[in-house]
Amino acid sequence: MALANGITLRSATESDFPAIVELAEVCFGMRYDRVEIDNIPGLFPTDRAIVAVDDGQIVGHTVDTTMTVTVPGEGTVQACGVSSVTVAPTHRRRGILRALYTEQHARTEAEGVPLTMFTASEGTIYGRFGYGPATVANEVSIDRKKAEFRPGTPDPGGVRTAKLADSHDHIREVYDRWRRLTPGAQARPEANWTIWFADPERFRDGASTLFVLTHPDGYVLYRRQWRDDESVATVAEFRAVTLEAHIALWRVLLSMDLLDRVEAELVDDDPLPWLVTNPRLVRTKSRYDGVWARIMDVPAALSARTYRTDLDIVLTVADPFRDAGGNFALRVRDGVAECAPTGRSADLELGIDVLSSLYFGAHRARVFAAAHRIQAKDPAVLRAFDDAFAGDRDPELGWFF
Numbered sequence: 001m002a003l004a005n006g007i008t009l010r011s012a013t014e015s016d017f018p019a020i021v022e023l024a025e026v027c028f029g030m031r032y033d034r035v036e037i038d039n040i041p042g043l044f045p046t047d048r049a050i051v052a053v054d055d056g057q058i059v060g061h062t063v064d065t066t067m068t069v070t071v072p073g074e075g076t077v078q079a080c081g082v083s084s085v086t087v088a089p090t091h092r093r094r095g096i097l098r099a100l101y102t103e104q105h106a107r108t109e110a111e112g113v114p115l116t117m118f119t120a121s122e123g124t125i126y127g128r129f130g131y132g133p134a135t136v137a138n139e140v141s142i143d144r145k146k147a148e149f150r151p152g153t154p155d156p157g158g159v160r161t162a163k164l165a166d167s168h169d170h171i172r173e174v175y176d177r178w179r180r181l182t183p184g185a186q187a188r189p190e191a192n193w194t195i196w197f198a199d200p201e202r203f204r205d206g207a208s209t210l211f212v213l214t215h216p217d218g219y220v221l222y223r224r225q226w227r228d229d230e231s232v233a234t235v236a237e238f239r240a241v242t243l244e245a246h247i248a249l250w251r252v253l254l255s256m257d258l259l260d261r262v263e264a265e266l267v268d269d270d271p272l273p274w275l276v277t278n279p280r281l282v283r284t285k286s287r288y289d290g291v292w293a294r295i296m297d298v299p300a301a302l303s304a305r306t307y308r309t310d311l312d313i314v315l316t317v318a319d320p321f322r323d324a325g326g327n328f329a330l331r332v333r334d335g336v337a338e339c340a341p342t343g344r345s346a347d348l349e350l351g352i353d354v355l356s357s358l359y360f361g362a363h364r365a366r367v368f369a370a371a372h373r374i375q376a377k378d379p380a381v382l383r384a385f386d387d388a389f390a391g392d393r394d395p396e397l398g399w400f401f
């Protein structure tokens, strides 16, 4: 496909891979570790990449893979996971990203995949393409020496220290049980485990290699570091399938000698602040979006998840970037939805980016309505829509891509 200025878009071939890696390193300002380079094609096959080429040089790139992602109600949906979206600094703001996304969406639509997802480098770029932030992560810092569990908090035990090399099967097995419960979490391909288990230096940020705690229903991967005269443990991955595992693992993390601070990522509903006597000690340093989602097929996506309450509603969904959208009747009984295009007039209007932000249950419809991003016929319609879409479990990204 030819763009203006003689730039063309085409599918990548294996021989493009070194140039694609170089472009990503230039654009993201880092160098991959060898193990990442060796495993990227296993995660994101190069022949699925789209490249923009100017005078024989690759100046733009996007790639995707199909992911199995959990939705509210513990069902799954297929999603196109987009990665490494890059445009050379010499070719910015000429519409290359826009062209790459137009082509990416056309391919996803042709494959009939109802959702696309990615992790965004900036918050202002992707709303125009129909994406909305769809999970929330809170980066917390805990003054370990002051943290005490409330009297009466269970102490389930069962945690062991372990070597990473001896824990691969346990970690894989627990992750898989966890992701089946957690909206937004993806099945994890072997190539991603290979990278994690190699523990590349780039991931360490000057800290130690990974330490491991295991529990029959959970695990923690963390690193240790001296920082600003403090001994810090930074949790790289915390997965607990049960509340017992959650408490047991936190009890060990917060009882380590010679440790001043624990840093971790929590979802909004993580009970940790309420397990300790002083909830302020679980101090939120930053709060950010984990994954951005975009519904490609409204009926398929909306009928894949379950809902909290019955609902009969007609939505007008605006999707100008794809020249799609329209009116959809959504009927929910006992949690199960039927959704189809309809000629009936709308009860509620919203953009595809907002519907996508609501999809996994991280955000509430009433909040978007307060921000003038949802227009409802009357307050009762908004309340019913808000109740039905609310999730029972906070969504979370499973593995970063």
Ligand SMILES: CC(C)(COP(=O)(O)OP(=O)(O)OC[C@H]1O[C@@H](n2cnc3c(N)ncnc32)[C@H](O)[C@@H]1OP(=O)(O)O)[C@@H](O)C(=O)NCCC(=O)NCCS
Residues within 6 Å of the ligand: 027, 028, 084, 085, 086, 087, 088, 091, 092, 093, 094, 095, 096, 097, 098, 099, 118, 119, 120, 121, 122, 124, 125, 128
């Ligand atoms: C982000 C990036 C891919 C944009 O590529 P680009 O070809 O310059 O983007 P386009 O010219 O197609 O711009 C598309 C639209 O997005 C807007 N846009 C692009 N980058 C933006 C930015 N950083 N902040 C705000 N808006 C941005 C443009 O203004 C344009 O708006 P419009 O078409 O509605 O007028 C490129 O700057 C890049 O590679 N950055 C570093 C790596 C990165 O952040 N990648 C994204 C990973 S998720």
